[in-house]
Amino acid sequence: MDNATLTELRERLLSLKQEITIRIKENAEKVNNIQIKGDEGDFSNAVYSREILYDLIEKDRSHLKDIEEALYNIERGTYGKCHRCGKEIEIERMKAKPTAKYCIKCRAIVESGR
Numbered sequence: 001m002d003n004a005t006l007t008e009l010r011e012r013l014l015s016l017k018q019e020i021t022i023r024i025k026e027n028a029e030k031v032n033n034i035q036i037k038g039d040e041g042d043f044s045n046a047v048y049s050r051e052i053l054y055d056l057i058e059k060d061r062s063h064l065k066d067i068e069e070a071l072y073n074i075e076r077g078t079y080g081k082c083h084r085c086g087k088e089i090e091i092e093r094m095k096a097k098p099t100a101k102y103c104i105k106c107r108a109i110v111e112s113g114r
């Protein structure tokens with residue numbers, strides 16, 4: 001991967017990280033602000049909203065973990081290499097998904113193994 005692309009992807013990862021960190025904080029605050037009281041209808045609505053927020057937070061946290069891993073790999077100089085076969089991941093794929101861990105071929109194998 002050339003330096004310009006690496007710098008570009010690193011910038012994108014950093015701003016994504018910031019964005020997600022803020023969103024997690026906001027959603028966590030929303031969870032705290034949901035009042036679980038009132039009649040049965042209000043109660044289930046509140047529980048439902050909380051479930052949705054927990055879900056969002058969970059997804060964001062796992063995304064954040066991927067971003068941190070990618071940034072760590074940039075530091076180590078292993079960024080952009082497939083975690084399975086060790087070859088360079090297609091540059092177009094990295095641009096579309098800067099946290100990609102597998103090349104297209106390995107991704108298909110990993111996913112079919114689930």
Ligand SMILES: [Zn+2]
Binds near residue numbers: 103
């Ligand atoms: Zn691979």
